[in-house]
Amino acid sequence: MPDMRIKVPGTPETQYEIVIGSDILPSAWAQIKAAHTQYNRFVVTDEHVIAAGHLDALLGGRPAPYFAIKPAGEVSKTIDTAVAIVEAMEKAYLGRDTVVIALGGGTVGDIAGFAAAIFKRGVPVVQIPTTTLAQADSAIGGKTGVDSSVSKNAFGAFWHPAAVYIDVAVVKTLDDRQYRSGLVESVKHGLIADAGYFEFIEGHLDEILARDPDTLEMLARYNCRIKGSVVEEDPFEKNKRRILNYGHTVGHAVEAASDYEMLHGEAVAVGIIAAGLIEIELSLSKPSQLDRIRAIFERLGVPVRVPASMVQEKLIDLMRHDKKAVDQWPRFVLLDRIGQVRCEDGQYAVQVSREVVVNVLKKLR
Numbered sequence: 001m002p003d004m005r006i007k008v009p010g011t012p013e014t015q016y017e018i019v020i021g022s023d024i025l026p027s028a029w030a031q032i033k034a035a036h037t038q039y040n041r042f043v044v045t046d047e048h049v050i051a052a053g054h055l056d057a058l059l060g061g062r063p064a065p066y067f068a069i070k071p072a073g074e075v076s077k078t079i080d081t082a083v084a085i086v087e088a089m090e091k092a093y094l095g096r097d098t099v100v101i102a103l104g105g106g107t108v109g110d111i112a113g114f115a116a117a118i119f120k121r122g123v124p125v126v127q128i129p130t131t132t133l134a135q136a137d138s139a140i141g142g143k144t145g146v147d148s149s150v151s152k153n154a155f156g157a158f159w160h161p162a163a164v165y166i167d168v169a170v171v172k173t174l175d176d177r178q179y180r181s182g183l184v185e186s187v188k189h190g191l192i193a194d195a196g197y198f199e200f201i202e203g204h205l206d207e208i209l210a211r212d213p214d215t216l217e218m219l220a221r222y223n224c225r226i227k228g229s230v231v232e233e234d235p236f237e238k239n240k241r242r243i244l245n246y247g248h249t250v251g252h253a254v255e256a257a258s259d260y261e262m263l264h265g266e267a268v269a270v271g272i273i274a275a276g277l278i279e280i281e282l283s284l285s286k287p288s289q290l291d292r293i294r295a296i297f298e299r300l301g302v303p304v305r306v307p308a309s310m311v312q313e314k315l316i317d318l319m320r321h322d323k324k325a326v327d328q329w330p331r332f333v334l335l336d337r338i339g340q341v342r343c344e345d346g347q348y349a350v351q352v353s354r355e356v357v358v359n360v361l362k363k364l365r
């Protein structure tokens, strides 16, 4: 039974279902087969996911063609990897009657979704996220892409999934750093859309860090409801969907400046603190609000400062490539209060002067 349906009019799928549960990976294959009876299946995954046993759990001994991304991680999120996947599918004599199954974290989902979008002008993709980051964010919403040598997701497509299966039991195998950093996107959802969810996270950090499946199912339901409703309203990021980029303007710059040594969630944590400092500089919020956010990040053990080695000018230059930039200067998603994003003149990304941003970056050292 689907837990949720997300409607995305104007796309080949028009709507898709999200299934949430614990230990649902072994039954997902049969469900995908039943939903795509005339289709072949091609799995895209990575070496970490295979080593954790998730590919075996999905296939249950059935033979199936698959592509393992090596090395796992952002470093492989390139156009070359997308080309290699498309060519592997051709070599396996697959056609448009193929469903791509993305089994992995955010990088796998983004690359596999992009390969599905371009393979013979597009085939369906099913997302099976295996990290806290992908389960909270990247597997839902249809953003796919790979990085260029200049910036993140420079090649990309909106390619909404045919279905999403969220098995909260699989994150048990994640290393602690990956597990904790992915939770930052859940905190972000509370900040942008639901103060009650933010309080739930504040009050359940012990259970979350203990990877309690019931608590993780609650998180998944909150995340899918929040992200799903934003995506339904604005599937192609014309305006409202920008709120999902809270913390990402500075976050993406910090991530790229670290040469992807920092994990996405870690960089977004720094970006969220930066956004909070901007809100304080502009008298939009009080320091006590930022203290609550910082306290959660400190419990999660994610960074709340820009590393001292990062060159200020490099960060500024990277921010000029932000997709919300106008005249080569980014606009920022900011909060009016926890659970409410600021909207000025109907726009969810607002102008902030260079002086304020430079000041905040200095304070973040």
Ligand code: GLY
Residues within 6 Å of the ligand: 137, 138, 140, 141, 143, 241, 244, 245
């Ligand atoms: N991760 C932001 C979005 O999906 O729009």
